[in-house]
Amino acid sequence: MAQLVVGSNSYAVPDSRGIDLGSTLDGGQAFRWYGNPEAGYRGVIGDAVYLIFPGGTGVEFEVLAGAKPEDPVATVSDYLGCNSDFAGFMERYRSDEVIGPALMAWAGLRVLRQDPWENLVAFITSATSNVPRIKLNVGSIACELGNRIGDGDRDFQFPSPATVRDAGEDRLRELRLGFRAPYIVEAAECVADGRVPIYELREAGYVEARAALMAIKGIGEKVADCVLAFSLDKGEAFPVDRWIKRALVQWYGMPENKNKSAAADWARDRFGSDAVYVNQYLFHRQRMEGRGITSAAK
DNA sequence: TGGAAGCCTGGTGT
DNA sequence: AACACCAGGCTTC
Numbered sequence: 050m051a052q053l054v055v056g057s058n059s060y061a062v063p064d065s066r067g068i069d070l071g072s073t074l075d076g077g078q079a080f081r082w083y084g085n086p087e088a089g090y091r092g093v094i095g096d097a098v099y100l101i102f103p104g105g106t107g108v109e110f111e112v113l114a115g116a117k118p119e120d121p122v123a124t125v126s127d128y129l130g131c132n133s134d135f136a137g138f139m140e141r142y143r144s145d146e147v148i149g150p151a152l153m154a155w156a157g158l159r160v161l162r163q164d165p166w167e168n169l170v171a172f173i174t175s176a177t178s179n180v181p182r183i184k185l186n187v188g189s190i191a192c193e194l195g196n197r198i199g200d201g202d203r204d205f206q207f208p209s210p211a212t213v214r215d216a217g218e219d220r221l222r223e224l225r226l227g228f229r230a231p232y233i234v235e236a237a238e239c240v241a242d243g244r245v246p247i248y249e250l251r252e253a254g255y256v257e258a259r260a261a262l263m264a265i266k267g268i269g270e271k272v273a274d275c276v277l278a279f280s281l282d283k284g285e286a287f288p289v290d291r292w293i294k295r296a297l298v299q300w301y302g303m304p305e306n307k308n309k310s311a312a313a314d315w316a317r318d319r320f321g322s323d324a325v326y327v328n329q330y331l332f333h334r335q336r337m338e339g340r341g342i343t344s345a346a347k
Numbered sequence: 348t349g350g351a352a353g354c355c356t357g358g359t360g361t
Numbered sequence: 362a363a364c365a366c367c368a369g370g371c372t373t374c
Binding site: 077172173175176177178179180182183228229232266267268269270271272275288289290291292293332 | 367368369370371372
């Protein structure tokens, strides 16, 4: 893959034309990106700070601080989900009655491929919460417990499982995590001592990986499916919240009496390994229409 | 086995 | 400008 170096420290991501950074980086999958769609988003991937912004031929980025990876383009490209089969999904669903219009209107939405440990913590904090507050919580964990790697207010590595485990429940409650604090410590212990080999779950099947995550106290179906979707390469993952459930009933005619668990099975059955993309487009459409923006109007 | 109550705290609307 | 109300979920009973 050719690497186009734009400036001394600027890079272009190949095959990234059309990616919408707002919905992808700041739409409920990841919670540590700050900025806007025009100027771009600043955040941390691994050990470095990045500014990711729209360029002439697609997405471009700069490495602002921290330990620059050996292959920065591969790092960002992988993170943005460029190695997944989005084109195939697009082809299969372009004429779907429900997703089709949303696909055409917001074709720039992608599914990220994040670090599973950080992603797990982020979605534990998501319980009865909302995006601004999840960002606040994940931000304080990173900034209070992680190592500083740049000059910016939020330029911190995400702390390791052992560091979070050692911080303990009381410290996390001080950081305003509330009833989620013991669940985060539990998860940190499981990952740190290898009981849950989270980095190996990318190789495992969906069912096995899901069961491994749900063995952690505090991880239910929804949180597990989010992690499986956004960091563990599981296309079958279909996280169901009240909005997604409503969308399935309203737009796909799913029987109303199903609970969230049964709704997830119903969707997986219907969408197979495209489930995660369908889920994201449904979710995005719901969010946008909640703000009065329809796919027809866009 | 399904379903409601309670949990911490901050966003959101009035 | 306060002040209810309630939230992208989990475990327990």
